[in-house]
Amino acid sequence: MSSSDTHPVVGVVGAGQLARMTQQAAIALGIELRVLAGSTTESAARVISDVRLGDHTDLATLRDFAKGCDVVTFDHEHVPNAHIKALARDGVTVRPGADALVHAQDKAAMRERLTALGVPCPAWRRIASAAEAERFAADHGGPVVLKAARGGYDGRGVWVRENPREAAAEAERVLAGGVPLIAEEHVPFQRELAVLVARSPHRQGVAYPVVETVQRDGICVEVLAPAPDLDPETAAVAQSIGLRIAEGLDVTGVMAVEMFQTDGGLLVNELAMRPHNSGHWTIEGARTSQFEQHLRAVLDLPLGSPAQTAPVVVMANVLGGEDPDVHSRYEHVMAHDPGVKVHFYGKEVRPGRKIGHVTALGDDLETVRARARHAAVYLSEGIYV
Amino acid sequence: MSSSDTHPVVGVVGAGQLARMTQQAAIALGIELRVLAGSTTESAARVISDVRLGDHTDLATLRDFAKGCDVVTFDHEHVPNAHIKALARDGVTVRPGADALVHAQDKAAMRERLTALGVPCPAWRRIASAAEAERFAADHGGPVVLKAARGGYDGRGVWVRENPREAAAEAERVLAGGVPLIAEEHVPFQRELAVLVARSPHRQGVAYPVVETVQRDGICVEVLAPAPDLDPETAAVAQSIGLRIAEGLDVTGVMAVEMFQTDGGLLVNELAMRPHNSGHWTIEGARTSQFEQHLRAVLDLPLGSPAQTAPVVVMANVLGGEDPDVHSRYEHVMAHDPGVKVHFYGKEVRPGRKIGHVTALGDDLETVRARARHAAVYLSEGIYV
Numbered sequence A, B: 001m002s003s004s005d006t007h008p009v010v011g012v013v014g015a016g017q018l019a020r021m022t023q024q025a026a027i028a029l030g031i032e033l034r035v036l037a038g039s040t041t042e043s044a045a046r047v048i049s050d051v052r053l054g055d056h057t058d059l060a061t062l063r064d065f066a067k068g069c070d071v072v073t074f075d076h077e078h079v080p081n082a083h084i085k086a087l088a089r090d091g092v093t094v095r096p097g098a099d100a101l102v103h104a105q106d107k108a109a110m111r112e113r114l115t116a117l118g119v120p121c122p123a124w125r126r127i128a129s130a131a132e133a134e135r136f137a138a139d140h141g142g143p144v145v146l147k148a149a150r151g152g153y154d155g156r157g158v159w160v161r162e163n164p165r166e167a168a169a170e171a172e173r174v175l176a177g178g179v180p181l182i183a184e185e186h187v188p189f190q191r192e193l194a195v196l197v198a199r200s201p202h203r204q205g206v207a208y209p210v211v212e213t214v215q216r217d218g219i220c221v222e223v224l225a226p227a228p229d230l231d232p233e234t235a236a237v238a239q240s241i242g243l244r245i246a247e248g249l250d251v252t253g254v255m256a257v258e259m260f261q262t263d264g265g266l267l268v269n270e271l272a273m274r275p276h277n278s279g280h281w282t283i284e285g286a287r288t289s290q291f292e293q294h295l296r297a298v299l300d301l302p303l304g305s306p307a308q309t310a311p312v313v314v315m316a317n318v319l320g321g322e323d324p325d326v327h328s329r330y331e332h333v334m335a336h337d338p339g340v341k342v343h344f345y346g347k348e349v350r351p352g353r354k355i356g357h358v359t360a361l362g363d364d365l366e367t368v369r370a371r372a373r374h375a376a377v378y379l380s381e382g383i384y385v
Helices: A017-029 A059-066 A081-090 A098-105 A107-117 A130-140 A164-176 A232-248 A290-298 A327-336 A365-379 B017-029 B059-066 B081-090 B098-105 B107-117 B130-140 B164-176 B232-248 B290-298 B327-336 B365-379
Strands: A009-013 A032-037 A050-053 A071-074 A124-127 A144-148 A158-161 A181-185 A191-199 A205-207 A211-216 A219-225 A253-262 A265-272 A312-319 A341-344 A354-362 B009-013 B032-037 B050-053 B071-074 B124-127 B144-148 B158-161 B181-185 B191-199 B205-207 B211-216 B219-225 B253-262 B265-272 B312-319 B341-344 B354-362
Touching: A009 A017, A009 A059, A017 A032, A017 A290, A017 B017, A017 B341, A032 A059, A059 A071, A059 A081, A071 A290, A081 A098, A098 A107, A098 A265, A107 A181, A107 A232, A107 A265, A124 A130, A130 A144, A130 A164, A130 A181, A144 A164, A158 A164, A164 A181, A191 A232, A191 A290, A205 A232, A219 A365, A232 A253, A232 A265, A253 A290, A312 A365, A327 A341, A327 A365, A341 B017, A354 A365, B009 B017, B009 B059, B017 B032, B017 B290, B032 B059, B059 B071, B059 B081, B071 B290, B081 B098, B098 B107, B098 B265, B107 B181, B107 B232, B107 B265, B124 B130, B130 B144, B130 B164, B130 B181, B144 B164, B158 B164, B164 B181, B191 B232, B191 B290, B205 B232, B219 B365, B232 B253, B232 B265, B253 B290, B312 B365, B327 B341, B327 B365, B354 B365
Parallel strands: A009 A032, A009 A071, A032 A050, B009 B032, B009 B071, B032 B050
Antiparallel strands: A124 A181, A144 A158, A144 A181, A191 A205, A191 A211, A191 A253, A211 A219, A219 A312, A253 A265, A312 A354, A341 A354, B124 B181, B144 B158, B144 B181, B191 B205, B191 B211, B191 B253, B211 B219, B219 B312, B253 B265, B312 B354, B341 B354
């Protein structure tokens, strides 16, 4: 490196598809990305020059990794919070910081803090015994949702049980495995929404248009931007909740807030303090992608415009099937629709695994949605109906 | 690599900003990019995992480089044509091929072929002596343009001389250096236009909207897409010229055709058979960027939509100044205009060197152009007037 090299170095712990797509934004801004990967074949490790191999749960590895980084950030929530605190004590700039990130790592801590902030959440409580689960379920009636407070994602670590007896049995089983547990009322929602916000150390905040997320078996399959027919007041409330949480939790970086839209209003479901699947549509669909926005936020640069680039944007996830050769299916998808954007993560194809996504943009929801779905289903080896 | 790795490998000879921006498109499509670089600090070498170091004029190096590539393509025109032919004889898929590429490497070959195809060009001839230059200048009146047939770019290798005597003197000097020369009439043009086309081995072709390129001192400073107030007939003629050249020369990949708009119609000025500065606006401004399009074309995938994503798109180049620390100026630019897109090439900053570009999008030409210019001039350390 010559002495004239003044570009910032951003270290990303984790080398999944989020770090991979962050590299596209880093290339444009002349930011050098460094990733901590478990292996050289991980999604981001294939497309970044500066790959360090190591275990993200090992403090010495993290300390080595952080050397020379202007800021350290994350591709996932699995770095022990105490290690993040230790890095900060070393003088490493970590964004988001440990005190913010804990709310994306621990659902009980998240629920406690959001409740204290007055953010609307489903009824909930920490569950330390089968009896507590049984009582919570009895108190709230209907099905109850048990969640591992730590470590769950994409529907894993979530159990819906129909009645107090079944809730108690499940809680007993999970607690016996040493997994901390919370219970939440099962919310009869109309649909799921998500709002992506960004906040910088300067305390600048921006909120993206509110989107609808469509889930199947606990996995997000489609994102519709903006959320169709969402009344402007509810959209404003959702954005305001997102910004309030970002400010209240001192978040630096982007944060996705997943919500339920119910007859009684919005309830916060989950938080992610990093670029998130519900924001992949922003790559082509917003003036500033969530990946660029995250880099700008963690480097304390002025935030970019979250404006949509087209009236309707639909993102659909591509899930792995039996055939590992996704590329052989590009020809059909590209010939069928020259305007659809294909994103493939370079991950080994396994049935049901998120291996990529597609984005379609246009004016009419039904048309755009059909285009995105066609491409995603075809690439996922499904049959297009 | 696991056995399920079926992604294509594209080798790019050269590691400048074109290869760098191609990496952004390759990441999305899950294409593995390999570059042949002169050093690890070159623009693309900083952002690509698979960097091979070597001399692109050495055939053995090129042969090694090509091993394992599904297709080999180029970041520049400086690979000896005979080497490209040799690679093809080895069985390497090279796109564009040697017989096409020669027309971007040799201006005399280009003029001869375009003339044969009936493509409108300025009057021209090969110049082997001072006397020939003098006669050409006398025959055509007015200033004459002498061009090195090989090796010129960005205004280098081009000499405008006012009269036959000066043309003869310049030709004598250049020819003495062993540089092959052509002379062209000095065309009194209204403005310069460019059209970007792509063509695949399947013979699918697409043409992007015609743009106006604004040059200063022989260097492109701005690109306006679409070319303001261009009548639709002339735009269609320009696109048709581009597609005709691509077909006539059997181009595979993208090609930029630079043209003069004159009172008498369009005249072709230059060709580039690769992504080109006049197409950088397509990254955000077209549904398919020129970099993605080039990858699709050289891999013989169906081509993507060239449709503009906004009514007006303006790209402005960022030129290096005295201060190497471009990043310190991001803060102002991003705060001033949250919608402008900054692209920085990670090249060492030298006065006058193209070190990046900015793109602005919107509805009104004057506003969008002012935004792009403000950002570019500020990043170039100039004063905004």
